[in-house]
Amino acid sequence: MAKIPYKIYLEESEMPKQWVNIRPYMKELPEPFINPATGQPCTAEDLEPVFCHELIKQELNVTDKLIDIPEEVQAFYKMYRPSPLVRAYNLEKALDTPAKIYYKFEGTNTSGSHKLNSAIAQVYYAKKQGLTSLTTETGAGQWGTALSMACAFYGMDLTVYMVKVSAEQKPYRKSVIETYGGKVIKSPSTTTQVGRKILAENPGTGGSLGCAISEAMEVATHTPNCRYVLGSVLNHVLLHQTVIGQETKTACEKYDIHPDIIIGCAGGGSNLGGLISPFMADNLEGKSDIKFIAVEPASCPSLTRGKYAFDFGDTGKTTPLIKMYTLGSGFMPSPNHAGGLRYHGMSAILSKLYHDGYIDAVAVEQTKVFEAATFFAKTEGTLPAPESSHAIRVAIDEALKCKESGEEKTIIFGLTGTGYFDLSAYKAFNDGTMTDYIPTDEDLQRGFDTLPKVDF
Amino acid sequence: MAKIPYKIYLEESEMPKQWVNIRPYMKELPEPFINPATGQPCTAEDLEPVFCHELIKQELNVTDKLIDIPEEVQAFYKMYRPSPLVRAYNLEKALDTPAKIYYKFEGTNTSGSHKLNSAIAQVYYAKKQGLTSLTTETGAGQWGTALSMACAFYGMDLTVYMVKVSAEQKPYRKSVIETYGGKVIKSPSTTTQVGRKILAENPGTGGSLGCAISEAMEVATHTPNCRYVLGSVLNHVLLHQTVIGQETKTACEKYDIHPDIIIGCAGGGSNLGGLISPFMADNLEGKSDIKFIAVEPASCPSLTRGKYAFDFGDTGKTTPLIKMYTLGSGFMPSPNHAGGLRYHGMSAILSKLYHDGYIDAVAVEQTKVFEAATFFAKTEGTLPAPESSHAIRVAIDEALKCKESGEEKTIIFGLTGTGYFDLSAYKAFNDGTMTDYIPTDEDLQRGFDTLPKVDF
Numbered sequence: 001m002a003k004i005p006y007k008i009y010l011e012e013s014e015m016p017k018q019w020v021n022i023r024p025y026m027k028e029l030p031e032p033f034i035n036p037a038t039g040q041p042c043t044a045e046d047l048e049p050v051f052c053h054e055l056i057k058q059e060l061n062v063t064d065k066l067i068d069i070p071e072e073v074q075a076f077y078k079m080y081r082p083s084p085l086v087r088a089y090n091l092e093k094a095l096d097t098p099a100k101i102y103y104k105f106e107g108t109n110t111s112g113s114h115k116l117n118s119a120i121a122q123v124y125y126a127k128k129q130g131l132t133s134l135t136t137e138t139g140a141g142q143w144g145t146a147l148s149m150a151c152a153f154y155g156m157d158l159t160v161y162m163v164k165v166s167a168e169q170k171p172y173r174k175s176v177i178e179t180y181g182g183k184v185i186k187s188p189s190t191t192t193q194v195g196r197k198i199l200a201e202n203p204g205t206g207g208s209l210g211c212a213i214s215e216a217m218e219v220a221t222h223t224p225n226c227r228y229v230l231g232s233v234l235n236h237v238l239l240h241q242t243v244i245g246q247e248t249k250t251a252c253e254k255y256d257i258h259p260d261i262i263i264g265c266a267g268g269g270s271n272l273g274g275l276i277s278p279f280m281a282d283n284l285e286g287k288s289d290i291k292f293i294a295v296e297p298a299s300c301p302s303l304t305r306g307k308y309a310f311d312f313g314d315t316g317k318t319t320p321l322i323k324m325y326t327l328g329s330g331f332m333p334s335p336n337h338a339g340g341l342r343y344h345g346m347s348a349i350l351s352k353l354y355h356d357g358y359i360d361a362v363a364v365e366q367t368k369v370f371e372a373a374t375f376f377a378k379t380e381g382t383l384p385a386p387e388s389s390h391a392i393r394v395a396i397d398e399a400l401k402c403k404e405s406g407e408e409k410t411i412i413f414g415l416t417g418t419g420y421f422d423l424s425a426y427k428a429f430n431d432g433t434m435t436d437y438i439p440t441d442e443d444l445q446r447g448f449d450t451l452p453k454v455d456f
Numbered sequence: 457m458a459k460i461p462y463k464i465y466l467e468e469s470e471m472p473k474q475w476v477n478i479r480p481y482m483k484e485l486p487e488p489f490i491n492p493a494t495g496q497p498c499t500a501e502d503l504e505p506v507f508c509h510e511l512i513k514q515e516l517n518v519t520d521k522l523i524d525i526p527e528e529v530q531a532f533y534k535m536y537r538p539s540p541l542v543r544a545y546n547l548e549k550a551l552d553t554p555a556k557i558y559y560k561f562e563g564t565n566t567s568g569s570h571k572l573n574s575a576i577a578q579v580y581y582a583k584k585q586g587l588t589s590l591t592t593e594t595g596a597g598q599w600g601t602a603l604s605m606a607c608a609f610y611g612m613d614l615t616v617y618m619v620k621v622s623a624e625q626k627p628y629r630k631s632v633i634e635t636y637g638g639k640v641i642k643s644p645s646t647t648t649q650v651g652r653k654i655l656a657e658n659p660g661t662g663g664s665l666g667c668a669i670s671e672a673m674e675v676a677t678h679t680p681n682c683r684y685v686l687g688s689v690l691n692h693v694l695l696h697q698t699v700i701g702q703e704t705k706t707a708c709e710k711y712d713i714h715p716d717i718i719i720g721c722a723g724g725g726s727n728l729g730g731l732i733s734p735f736m737a738d739n740l741e742g743k744s745d746i747k748f749i750a751v752e753p754a755s756c757p758s759l760t761r762g763k764y765a766f767d768f769g770d771t772g773k774t775t776p777l778i779k780m781y782t783l784g785s786g787f788m789p790s791p792n793h794a795g796g797l798r799y800h801g802m803s804a805i806l807s808k809l810y811h812d813g814y815i816d817a818v819a820v821e822q823t824k825v826f827e828a829a830t831f832f833a834k835t836e837g838t839l840p841a842p843e844s845s846h847a848i849r850v851a852i853d854e855a856l857k858c859k860e861s862g863e864e865k866t867i868i869f870g871l872t873g874t875g876y877f878d879l880s881a882y883k884a885f886n887d888g889t890m891t892d893y894i895p896t897d898e899d900l901q902r903g904f905d906t907l908p909k910v911d912f
Contacts, residue, residue, distance in 0.1 A: 006534040009465045078462040079546065079837050090535065090609075108564050110839045110874070152834040153546075172628075172879035176839060179830060179882045374635060378608040381535050383566040383632060418566070420876040423628035426635045 007084040008251040015082050016246040017074065018066040019239045021058075022277040022349060025284045029062055030352040031323035034310060036452070042320045049221050050228050054125040058236035065281075067239065069121075076120045076153065077243065080109035085251040086380075086415075092399070094379040099402035101395060102257065103415040104248045104275065105382070110176070111146035113385065113417030114271050115231050118240035119146035122229045123154050132225040133157035137187065137212030139166050139267075140340030140387065141173030142417055143231030148182035161187040161215045163342075165206030165335055170421050187212035194218050194316040208332045209343045214316030232268025233313065233322075233347050241274020248412065249278045259290055261398055263413040265390040266294040266303065266361070267340050269347030275414045280358065293398075294350065294361040295390040297369070299337045299437045302327050302346045303354055303361035305444060311345055311451055321452060324351040330450030334437040338366060338425035339386030344447065364393045365436040370429040372396050373419065385417040386425055463540040464707040471538050472702040473530065474522040475695045477514075478733040478805060481740045485518055486808040487779035490766060492908070498776045505677050506684050510581040514692035521737075523695065525577075532576045532609065533699065536565035541707040542836075542871075548855070550835040555858035557851060558713065559871040560704045560731065561838070566632070567602035569841065569873030570727050571687050574696035575602035578685045579610050588681040589613035593643065593668030595622050595723075596796030596843065597629030598873055599687030604638030617643040617671045619798075621662030621791055626877050643668035650674050650772040664788045665799045670772025688724025689769065689778075689803050697730020704868065705734045715746055717854055719869040721846040722750040722759065722817070723796050725803030731870045736814065749854075750806065750817040751846040753825070755793045755893045758783050758802045759810055759817035761900060767801055767907055777908060780807040786906030790893040794822060794881035795842030800903065820849045821892040826885040828852050829875065841873035842881055 023029055032041035047056045058067060069077075088101040106114035126134055134156055138144030144160040151158040160177055164186045167174055174184045187207045188195040194214040198205065205211075213230070220228035230237060252259065262279060264272035272294050282288040296303055302325045311326040313319035326345040333342040346354075353359045366386075373389035375396070376382070384392060395413040402409050419426060428434040479485055488497035503512045514523060525533075544557040562570035582590055590612055594600030600616040607614040616633055620642045623630055630640045643663045644651040650670040654661065661667075669686070676684035686693060708715065718735060720728035728750050738744040752759055758781045767782040769775035782801040789798040802810075809815045822842075829845035831852070832838070840848060851869040858865050875882060884890040 005468045012461045110833070110837060110876070112876075149833075149837055153837075172876075172883075175879040175883040175886065176876075178886050179833060179839065179879075181834070377566070377605075377635060378637070381565060381605055381609070383635065420566070420568075420628075420632075423631040423635075427628075427631040430631065430634050 004087050004255050006089060007086050008255060009084050010082040010247055010250055012078055014250055015074070015077060016069065016243050018068050020242040020246060020277045020281060021061060021064055021067055021239055022280055023062040024065045025281045026352065027284070028352065028356065030348040033320035033322055036321055050217060052122065052125045052129050052131065052227050054129070055122060055236045058239055059234060070124060073121050073124050080116065081243065082247050083108060085248055088380055090379045091376065095396065095399050095403065097399040097403040098406060098408045099399040100408065100410045101399055102412045104244055104412065105415045106244060107382070107385065107415065107418035111142050111149055112420060113142035113146065114241060114244055114274065115143045115146035116149060117243050117274070118231065118237045118270065119150040121240045123147070123150035123156055126227060126229070127154045127156060130225070131227055133223060134227060134229050135159045135161070135216040135220045136229050136231065137161045137209055137216045139163045139209045139342055141166060141170050141421060142340065144177050144182065144184070145173065147229065147231070148177040148180035151182060152180040158182040159219060160184050161189065161212040163187055163207040163209060163212050169424050173421050187215050189215060192218045198315065205332070206335050208315060210315035210329050213314035214318055217314065217318055232270040233343065233345065235349060237270045238273035238277065238347055238349055241270045242277045244271070244274040244414065245276060245278040248275065258410055259412045260409040261291045261293060261411045263293045263295060263391045263394050263411065265341060265387050265414070265416060266296050266346065266350065267387065268343045269350040271414050271416045273347055273350055280353070283358065292359045293394055294354065294359055295394045296361065296363050297337060297341050297390065298363040298365045299439065300327070300333045300342050301363040302344065304363040307448060307451065308351060308355050309451055313345065322348050324348050325354065326451070327444060328447030328450040331447030336435050336437050339422055341387050341390065362394055364390055365438070367429070367434055367436050369393050370426070370434060374429070383419045384415060385419045386422050388414065388416040391415070460543050460711050462545060463542050464711060465540050466538040466703055466706055468534055470706055471530070471533060472525065472699050474524055476698040476702060476733045476737060477517060477521055477523055477695055478736055479518040480521045481737045482808065483740070484808065484812065486804040489776035489778055492777055502776070506673060508578065508581045508585050508587065508683050510585070511578060511692045514695055515690060526580060529577050529580050536572065537699065538703045539564060541704055544836055546835045547832065551852065551855050551859065553855040553859040554862060554864045555855040556864065556866045557855055558868045560700055560868065561871045562700060563838070563841070563871065563874035567598050567605055568876060569598035569602065570697060570700055570730065571599045571602035572605060573699050573730070574687060574693045574726065575606040577696045579603070579606040579612055582683060582685070583610045583612060586681070587683055589679060590683060590685050591615045591617070591672040591676045592685050592687065593617045593665055593672045595619045595665045595798055597622060597626050597877060598796065600633050600638065601629065603685065603687070604633040604636035607638060608636040614638040615675060616640050617645065617668040619643055619663040619665060619668050625880050629877050643671050645671060648674045654771065661788070662791050664771060666771035666785050669770035670774055673770065673774055688726040689799065689801065691805060693726045694729035694733065694803055694805055697726045698733045700727070700730040700870065701732060701734040704731065714866055715868045716865040717747045717749060717867045719749045719751060719847045719850050719854070719867065721797060721843050721870065721872060722752050722802065722806065723843065724799045725806040727870050727872045729803055729806055736809065739814065748815045749850055750810065750815055751850045752817065752819050753793060753797050753846065754819040754821045755895065756783070756789045756798050757819040758800065760819045763904060763907065764807060764811050765907055769801065778804050780804050781810065782907070783900060784903030784906040787903030792891050792893050795878055797843050797846065818850055820846055821894070823885065823890055823892050825849050826890060830885070839875045840871060841875045842878050844870065844872040847871070
């Protein structure tokens with residue numbers, strides 16, 4: 001075996017031609033979405049006013065293990081993929097660990113993250129369906145940027161409801177989205193009924209993803225030829241993101257790499273789900289025994305401190321009910337929380353896998369995350385996104401455990417993106433003004449109080 | 457021949473192990489630097505107080521066609537290189553041109569540009585020499601970021617004099633540099649004699665690269681174990697940047713690509729010089745007949761409207777005299793000029809090649825550049841740096857000429873970096889508030905009046 005290069009790039013011909021649907025591999029399926037009006041599982045018809053037709057089919061598909069990637073989407077992927085699987089030789093050396101550390105780096109496109117993988121697929125299907133405009137929400141801004149890039153490519157109109165506090169922390173994210181032709185509205189806004197209601201109840205709120213989703217959905221359902229698209233949480237988004245895991249797995253097979261641990265940050269779960277799905281399929285079939293770790297912020301700890309319950313996907317309580325780990329759709333992360341990973345819930349698929357013991361979860365504090373981020377930047381060169389740095393933190397912790405024990409474990413983590421639009425957070429860390437926040441049980445209870453009072 | 461992929465990535469084993477020194481290939485050498493105190497060509501001893509020993513040797517080396525890249529530098533290159541040679545299939549389609557367009561994309565590292573190629577080499581030699589700190593200047597910020605990354609890697613202290621107007625246009629550039637441990641001082645500053653003098657003469661000036669160089673050199677020569685390093689213009693910087701051209705040439709040979717035109721933006725000339733050197737060597741040996749085009753901003757037109765004369769490299773008139781195309785060391789670009797490419801002079805090597813007819817030059821206006829940049833972003837995905845977008849502008853113009861003539865020319869341009877820290881300029885363009893500036897003959901005359909009154 002030749003020495004493993006710093007960066008493994010697959011050939012175009014080795015890129016995946018199908019997405020991996022993890023649900024058919026699962027011993028038990030996640031609970032179906034519930035239509036709160038009927039109390040019954042959502043049908044395709046229920047979802048049709050909100051989502052694109054083909055995406056609904058993917059959302060509800062629990063039988064096909066592989067779903068073809070349209071050729072146009074494959075062609076677009078080739079503009080910025082395959083992404084490299086990087087051997088973190090310098091990080092290993094700096095940590096003096098016997099562990100072998102790899103990261104799958106999704107930050108080499110302008111959106112700065114993996115979000116483009118699903119954005120282009122969703123816009124492709126919307127275009128094919130004859131739609132003319134889309135709405136969405138964005139928090140940290142990666143999703144809004146990715147979607148504006150995809151909409152620019154297909155000439156589709158886009159309105160982005162951007163969480164107000166993020167828009168103010170990251171004014172240039174707005175400029176990028178506008179450069180690609182997207183329209184940005186700070187959420188909560190007065191442009192929607194639900195926004196006006198939230199503002200009346202919480203004047204001065206910094207907003208949340210849950211609010212922004214409610215606003216974007218309201219506009220989508222009241223505009224002709226318009227649909228709503230989402231950048232995480234949903235099954236079809238995880239599906240699209242499996243290009244990450246598939247490329248990683250192909251690279252591992254090509255270079256005889258056998259991961260012991262795979263680590264990903266988890267907000268809504270799309271990156272983690274996409275990274276682990278092909279490996280999880282092997283675990284579920286008894287072919288491997290990889291440990292998967294979801295890393296979430298201590299300030300928004302849906303897996304580690306949330307409830308596994310049916311909840312709304314948005315603050316306005318307009319979505320179907322999803323059985324997931326949730327802090328309650330009324331939960332608002334503390335304003336000192338930097339970056340994304342601020343959603344109150346977690347992908348139904350990952351929630352189920354976590355609930356059934358197939359995934360571990362860890363919550364980490366913000367200053368520890370930025371310590372890891374800065375250390376990584378100085379040794380590996382790349383300035384990581386705050387979100388991705390949650391995974392770096394735990395990868396370093398695991399590598400240091402190996403140093404203690406002498407074990408030569410192979411660790412792979414997802415470096416979902418770059419921190420180029422997160423400099424205000426880095427500045428706060430450099431200046432020593434960054435603080436941590438761990439919600440008290442009372443704080444969490446206020447979120448849980450917003451959970452629906454029904455059960456199914 | 458297989459279809460050319462969107463992105464050609466070389467193997468690590470195909471990366472260059474030597475830099476290409478173009479001077480031994482030239483029919484006539486550039487004039488040597490002159491020591492203004494003696495009126496004689498600079499010796500190594502003259503330069504020793506300012507520059508690292510090994511870099512001086514490279515600076516003065518006009519005989520060795522190839523210079524070994526130290527193994528440690530090769531290893532660092534592998535962290536972020538090889539960079540892709542991208543076939544701009546989507547741009548070709550959008551322009552409906554028979555031309556084949558490629559770009560060598562240097563923006564996939566955190567500095568956002570090619571500057572890291574020389575930064576790491578310079579810091580390596582400084583470390584090897586036992587130095588403990590470095591000073592430099594930065595304009596648009598790519599060089600300062602690249603150098604702070606390299607200094608973080610080698611544990612070297614760094615002070616960056618950043619052109620004041622750039623520091624204010626790009627506050628986050630400062631935060632990136634600080635995250636990597638660099639100290640940023642806005643130039644002109646009161647921390648140096650030359651800075652105080654410039655401030656006294658021009659209170660309220662936005663600064664210039666020439667000022668910042670003077671300040672950084674003053675500190676370097678007055679601090680023990682400290683040297684000054686520069687990110688462009690000098691011969692050794694062009695030398696390091698030849699990794700760009702060599703990778704491009706290897707990719708061309710591998711895929712049977714024969715460029716008719718190679719285009720690069722030109723500020724100090726390091727990117728253009730690095731990109732074209734290996735191809736220029738072939739042209740000079742009669743093996744090829746490629747057309748090279750240097751693209752500069754109409755607002756800082758050193759090649760197209762400057763004088764070929766001996767001039768100082770800095771505003772404080774403390775450097776050796778360099779025979780180059782120059783607008784005069786006192787020339788200050790208009791404050792409406794966005795991004796880099798604001799240096800008053802041009803690499804001595806490129807100046808000589810241009811003077812002798814081996815390179816063409818074109819000056820383009822800012823709004824036309826941003827039109828091209830936005831078009832490129834929407835079709836090829838990547839948001840380009842304003843500097844790089846000068847090359848995009850001319851590549852598009854050349855491709856449109858092919859559309860007229862039906863010629864199937866092969867065009868390669870250097871996409872030196874990304875525009876992620878240039879969003880204020882994009883915002884101005886989106887808002888319609890961006891303006892153009894073409895200096896009048898009188899404006900230029902004020903710069904020429906600062907040229908030394910001597911000749912050698």
